[in-house]
Amino acid sequence: MPLTSPSPQDTTISYACSLPCSPEISESLSDWLTTLPTVVSVMLLYQDDENGVEKPYQVKVFSHEPTIDQQVKQAITNEPHWVEHQILADTVSDTIAIAQEDWAESWKQFWHVEQLIPNALTICPSWETYEPTHPDEVVLNLDPGSAFGTGAHETTRLMLRGLHQEAKQGLGVEGKTVLDMGCGSGILAIYAHKLGAKKAIGLDIDPVAVTVSVENAGLNQCNPETLVFSDAPLLPFPMVEADLILANILGPVIIELLPAFCANLKPNGVLWCSGLIDSSCKAVMAAMADAGLTQLETIQENRWFAIRGVYETNGQ
Numbered sequence: 001m002p003l004t005s006p007s008p009q010d011t012t013i014s015y016a017c018s019l020p021c022s023p024e025i026s027e028s029l030s031d032w033l034t035t036l037p038t039v040v041s042v043m044l045l046y047q048d049d050e051n052g053v054e055k056p057y058q059v060k061v062f063s064h065e066p067t068i069d070q071q072v073k074q075a076i077t078n079e080p081h082w083v084e085h086q087i088l089a090d091t092v093s094d095t096i097a098i099a100q101e102d103w104a105e106s107w108k109q110f111w112h113v114e115q116l117i118p119n120a121l122t123i124c125p126s127w128e129t130y131e132p133t134h135p136d137e138v139v140l141n142l143d144p145g146s147a148f149g150t151g152a153h154e155t156t157r158l159m160l161r162g163l164h165q166e167a168k169q170g171l172g173v174e175g176k177t178v179l180d181m182g183c184g185s186g187i188l189a190i191y192a193h194k195l196g197a198k199k200a201i202g203l204d205i206d207p208v209a210v211t212v213s214v215e216n217a218g219l220n221q222c223n224p225e226t227l228v229f230s231d232a233p234l235l236p237f238p239m240v241e242a243d244l245i246l247a248n249i250l251g252p253v254i255i256e257l258l259p260a261f262c263a264n265l266k267p268n269g270v271l272w273c274s275g276l277i278d279s280s281c282k283a284v285m286a287a288m289a290d291a292g293l294t295q296l297e298t299i300q301e302n303r304w305f306a307i308r309g310v311y312e313t314n315g316q
Contacts, residue, residue, distance in 0.1 A: 014064060014066075014097060014098050015062070015063050015064065015065060015066050015068050015095050015096070015097060015098065016060055016061060016062045016063070016068070016095070016096055016098055017060075017061050017068050017069035017072055017092055017093050017094065017095050017096070018058050018059060018060040018061065018092075018093045019058070019059055019061075019072070019087070019091050019092045019093065020056035020057065020058055020059075020091055021056060021057050021058075021059055021085070021086075021087060022056060022057070022085065022086070023057055023277065023303065023304075024085075024277055024280075025085045025087070026044055026057045026059065027044075027250070027275075028250065029059055029082075029085075029087060030042045030044050030059055031206075032079075033059060033061055033072070033075075036061075036071065036072065036075055037071075038063045038064065038065045038068060038071055039061055039062070039063055039068070040062045040063055040064060041062045042059060042060065042061055042062070043059075043060040043062070044057060044058075044059055044060075045057065045058045045059075045060060062098075066095055066097075067095065068095055069092055069093065069094050069095040072092050073089035073090075073092045074089075076088065076089045076092070077089050111125050112125065112128060113125070113128055113130045116157055116160055116161075117160065117161065117164050119133075119134035119136060119137055120134070120136060120137060120138065120164055121137070121138050121140070121160060121164060121191070122137060122138070122139045122140070123139075123140050123142060123187075124139055124140065124141050124142070125141075125142060125143065126141050126142060126143035126219055127143075138191065138194045138195070140187060140190055140191060140194070140220060141216070141219040141220055142185055142187060142216050142219070143212070143215065143216060143219065154301040154302050154303075154304035155248050155274040155275050155276075155304050155306070156184075156187060156188075156248060156274075157301060158274045158299055158300075158301055158304060158305070158306035159188055159246055159248045159272060159274050159306055160187070160188065160191060161299060161306075162246075162272040162274075162299060162306050162308060163188060163191055163192060163195065163246065163272070164195075165299075166244060166270060166272070166308075167195045167196075170270065170308075171243060171244060171268070171269075171270045173192055173195040173196060173197050173244065174195060174196030174197070175196065175197075175198050176197055176198060176243035176244055177197070177198055177199045177200075177201075177240065177241060177242050177243050177244070177266075178192040178197045178199070178200045178201070178242065178243065178244045178245075178246065179201050179203070179240050179242040179244070179245045179246065179264070180192070180200065180201065180202040180203065180246045181203055181245065181246065181247040181248075181249060181257070182203070182204055182205075182247065182248055182249040183202030183203060183204045183209060183210070183213050183229060184204065184209050184212075184213070184248070185209070185212055185213060185216055186202050186209075186212065186213025186214070186216045186217060186229060187216070188202070188246050188248065189201065189202035189213070189217075189227060189229070189246075190213075190216060190217055190220055190222060190227065192244070192246075193217075193220075193222050193223075193226065193227040194220070194222075197226070198226065199226055199227075199228070200226065200227045200228070201228050201229075201230070201240060201242075202227075202228070202229040202230070203229075203230055203231075203232055204229075204231060205231060205233060206231065207231040209231075210229045210230060210231045213229040214229050217229070239264065240264050241264065241266055242264050242265055242266065242269060243265075243266050243269050243270070244269060244270050244271075244272070245261050245264070245265060245269070245270070245271045245272070246272050246273075247261070247271065247272070247273040247274075247275075248273070248274045248275050249273075249275050250275050250280075251275065251276050251280030251281075251283060251284050252280075254273050254275070254276075254284050254287075255283065255284060255287045258287055258288065258291040258293075259291065261291075261311075262291050262292060262293070262311050265311040267311070267312065267313055268310060268311070268312055269310070269311050270308060270309070270310055270311075271288070271293060271307075271308070271309045271310075271311065272306060272307070272308050273288075273306065273307050274304065274305065274306035274307070275304075276304065276305045276306070276307065277303050277304060277305070278303065278305070281298065281305040281307065284307060285298070285307055288307065288309045292311060292312075292313070293309030293310060293311055294309065294310050294311075294312055295308075295309065295310045296308070296309050
């Protein structure tokens with residue numbers, strides 16, 4: 001199932017190759033591949049674990065160039081650090097020709113309406129229609145474009161569950177200021193907005209993600225004065241007095257940004273973070289405790305975790 005899609009503007013893609021990778025590095029590898037000169041788009045496909053055996057993700061690379069497989073192999077060879085993650089040139093498949101197919105349309109067969117939280121949250125692709133079946137149900141209309149975050153991946157689902165939990169049983173979301181770090185498709189910030197956030201701010205270092213987020217906000221008829229997206233750099237960290245910070249990014253990045261998170265959280269503010277598997281979850285939890293976050297708790301789906309922590313003082 002795809003996590004990212006070909007850009008809807010690119011309807012003449014004619015060649016593709018693919019390579020396997022572990023779930024832990026799937027996002028960083030996909031992001032890196034999109035920077036290669038002749039790459040038009042990258043699609044990330046994953047399979048659920050079977051009988052406890054982890055299946056590798058597949059990263060599919062699209063290009064107008066028939067030699068895209070050789071270009072990817074050469075790029076991997078030129079970046080030896082990928083070897084540490086078992087990303088090897090000889091695991092790249094040969095180029096295949098895509099016969100006059102509009103990938104911007106064909107990929108949509110993988111993604112349909114899905115109720116992520118019963119009677120509370122449903123994700124509806126922009127090309128489908130859905131009417132809510134419960135008075136409290138929030139429906140998010142999304143077109144992920146080239147950005148991560150459709151609700152298909154465990155980490156996104158965990159963060160949505162965490163946000164729902166916060167609204168119903170925790171700090172609350174209505175009337176709060178919410179900061180979404182690494183907003184991707186904008187799904188978390190948009191959900192916070194729908195839950196009544198006074199201000200929701202989505203940040204991503206990728207300007208394409210910001211463009212997609214703004215478009216998705218429009219699909220959901222969000223108020224642009226109270227839902228804002230920006231491609232500002234993560235460091236130096238923008239000064240925002242937030243009640244709630246959401247960070248669905250890589251574990252090492254979360255650890256690096258923890259001092260900035262705490263500096264921007266209001267007293268008794270809450271941090272939710274994900275993008276974590278077993279080992280990185282333990283490291284991030286320890287770093288959160290060292291940074292002064294308390295009441296740490298986790299939620300889990302398959303191998304992936306999200307962590308909630310409360311910052312009980314702003315240090316003033």
